Amino acid sequence: MSLLFFLLYTLVLACVGLMLSPIAAKRVPGFKVGSRLRDLPFVGSLLYVARHFHRYHDMVLDVSKEFGEEVPCWSSGMMANPPYIYINSDPAILEHVLRTQFWKYEKGDFFKQKMQVFLGNGIFNSDGSQWQKQRKVASHMFTARSLRDDMSAIFHKNGCTVLDRLAHHASNGSVFDIQDLYFRFTLDSFVEIAFGESSGCLSDGAPMPFADAFDTVQRLVAERFFFGPVWLIKHALQIGSEREISRGVKVMKDYGHQVIQRIRRERREDPEGHRDKPDLLSRFISYAEEHGEEEVTENELMDVVLNFIIAGRDTTACLLSWATYELAQHPDLQERLYEEVKGFSTERESSQLVRQLPLLHAFLMETLRLHPSVPQDTKMCVEDDVWPTGHVVPKGTMVIYSPYLFGRSERLWGPNAGKFDISRWFNPDGTPIKEPSQYVFPAFNAGFRLCLGKAVAIMESTMMLAMAIQKYKFTCLDRDVTYVMTVTMPIKNGLRVRVEHRQTSPSPSPSPSPSPSPAHVQQSQSAIPINAM
Numbered sequence: 001m002s003l004l005f006f007l008l009y010t011l012v013l014a015c016v017g018l019m020l021s022p023i024a025a026k027r028v029p030g031f032k033v034g035s036r037l038r039d040l041p042f043v044g045s046l047l048y049v050a051r052h053f054h055r056y057h058d059m060v061l062d063v064s065k066e067f068g069e070e071v072p073c074w075s076s077g078m079m080a081n082p083p084y085i086y087i088n089s090d091p092a093i094l095e096h097v098l099r100t101q102f103w104k105y106e107k108g109d110f111f112k113q114k115m116q117v118f119l120g121n122g123i124f125n126s127d128g129s130q131w132q133k134q135r136k137v138a139s140h141m142f143t144a145r146s147l148r149d150d151m152s153a154i155f156h157k158n159g160c161t162v163l164d165r166l167a168h169h170a171s172n173g174s175v176f177d178i179q180d181l182y183f184r185f186t187l188d189s190f191v192e193i194a195f196g197e198s199s200g201c202l203s204d205g206a207p208m209p210f211a212d213a214f215d216t217v218q219r220l221v222a223e224r225f226f227f228g229p230v231w232l233i234k235h236a237l238q239i240g241s242e243r244e245i246s247r248g249v250k251v252m253k254d255y256g257h258q259v260i261q262r263i264r265r266e267r268r269e270d271p272e273g274h275r276d277k278p279d280l281l282s283r284f285i286s287y288a289e290e291h292g293e294e295e296v297t298e299n300e301l302m303d304v305v306l307n308f309i310i311a312g313r314d315t316t317a318c319l320l321s322w323a324t325y326e327l328a329q330h331p332d333l334q335e336r337l338y339e340e341v342k343g344f345s346t347e348r349e350s351s352q353l354v355r356q357l358p359l360l361h362a363f364l365m366e367t368l369r370l371h372p373s374v375p376q377d378t379k380m381c382v383e384d385d386v387w388p389t390g391h392v393v394p395k396g397t398m399v400i401y402s403p404y405l406f407g408r409s410e411r412l413w414g415p416n417a418g419k420f421d422i423s424r425w426f427n428p429d430g431t432p433i434k435e436p437s438q439y440v441f442p443a444f445n446a447g448f449r450l451c452l453g454k455a456v457a458i459m460e461s462t463m464m465l466a467m468a469i470q471k472y473k474f475t476c477l478d479r480d481v482t483y484v485m486t487v488t489m490p491i492k493n494g495l496r497v498r499v500e501h502r503q504t505s506p507s508p509s510p511s512p513s514p515s516p517s518p519a520h521v522q523q524s525q526s527a528i529p530i531n532a533m
Contacts, residue, residue: 028083028397031075032067044077049226056485057375057404064088069411072389072482078226082110082380084247084398085391091439092388094401098439098447101385105116105399108380114224114231117249118217118301122307137287138280138308138452141495149476152353155460156221158189159467160204164278166472170499175477177494179321183313185464186320188212190312193403195259196279214309219486220245253347256305280308314488315373316457321491322371323364326420327469327478328497333422336467336470337363338502341466354462357430362425364461365435368443372403375489377445403442404489412440472499 052059063087067074073091078081087093097105106127119125123134125238162185169176181202188202208260220241224231234242263281281301287295327334340359354361381397394397413424427433438446444454451457468474477496485490 012422013407014200021484028085028394029077030391031073031085032390033074035077038238044081046078046226046434049078050425053223053226053485055482057402057483059488060086060376060402061408063407064405069409072388073391081225082396082398084378085393085401086405087399089406090244090389091412091437094406094442094446095439096381096388097399097401098445100451102448104381104383104385107380108218108382110180110380110398110400113386114432115221118221118246119310120303122303124307125303131422133287134304134307135452138285140283150274151456152459152463155190156184156464156467158192158202159186159464162464163467164469165205166468166499167501170501173496173500176498178324178474178497179317179494180492182320182324182464183211183317183490186313186317187309189460190309194280194308194312196263196282197259198199200303204529207480209251211313213251214306215486215490217245217252218310218314218488219484221484225491252306253302257298258304260301273526280304291416297440310487311453312456314490315453315508316460318371318373318490319364319368320487321460321495322464322489322498323367324474325476325481325491326363328474330420331473333363336410337465337469341469342442346469349451353466354458355461357466359422360462360466361458362432364427364458365441366420366422366464369407369441370418371483371489372443373488374443374445375483376389376400376402377525386488401442406442471502473502474499 048060049056049433055158063074067088069089071088072093073085073088075083075085087097104241106129107125110520114126123131123138126134135184162181165181184202184205187208188199191197191199199210200206203209223241231242235245238246260281263279263285267282267285281304284304285296288294325335330416337360340357344353344357377400379401381393381395381399384395385393387393406412408417425433433514435441438444438450444451444457475498477498478493481495482492
């Protein structure tokens, strides 16, 4: 009897093992695994990641520090996820993945399945010809002429509205969430640029159902990547976070439907007048007409709306929020920036705005180095590959790279990499350094997916901060400031500040003697121009 029981027990265990093996944690052979991750049988690092999810990017940084700078990459696995490899701040590997062997690394089904409800088949959730088409059409939005003729005027107009709101708070001495104000500024600006109308959320300060739904969906969708197939069950039953996602998506689609229907109606009423309109949706509709393609469906246009809102609203608003936080942490730097911008007209040509404010530009780049708006990205290896380090990467491996990790690497940025120090952006003689290689400083992504709106984000942020610093001083009331774990990196619970009018002009402060930059940052030969598209 005991032998029979033993045989049956063994058979049951074997069957259970076979059924569960497809979702068991897998690791990539030949790569180191961090002891800090507590990799356990079957579940892998899932429990450790779940415990540290609220500080995920710092958790990754801790694991990388455990290995040290000499280890270029490391691996781990989580239940119900593909095996994954982290690039440990190695620019050569990043260039290999994002440029040299670009076609071997895609978004992949693992990423696209989870993001489908949010991003559909938009530019951030597509590969191949579909991605190429969307990038080609969108690239016409971000020419130097568009920056000069269309966008800068909108940024300046909405920036003046922000100043009006700041004036109100300064007069009352009130404490307010400036991150909310920045998100309204970037949403209103981008909606007008991309869809030809203002959302009105900046001027009236009213609740924004679309934006609230967008933020909720973005946050909850990000959780799908870390907690296994449970989300599929919740989605099928429409319970918990998946029910919230569905509700949020409906709000977003209702808003997008109104925008799309308005543009289609206006094109029917005045076909010639709308043929060359600069807004993004009109460009996609015109592209299909000019190339003899089928009419762009509402779902396709909806994907365009949501993908470019996350590009035009969230990333720049995050940059402005973290920049304001750093301003408040460095009052002396506030005054130095004021000396640079106080006599500068923000209405002048956008290229001059960036070029003639080197201190402010360095300040923004240093903010992005420590607080990248998109702190992590993933690619799926779709064909066996060998990296420059000799590591073999099998098909089906998820490759993760982190601008947050790259920006805090001592090998790339020197022993004070964790310190906010704008002097690293200047040569010893005080002239600005060449912009680092995009594979050293991937805050705007890199390679063939380098951010199309890079110049727009820099110009918009420069203009808004210059306008604000000219008139106001900022004091932050929050002490324990951290990020929310979403696709982008907003400040958790917003940023409470107090602003005060500038009464008198402080005497100029002497420029500091910049500390030498790390050699390969200072001497980078693959610098990317500020106005790169």
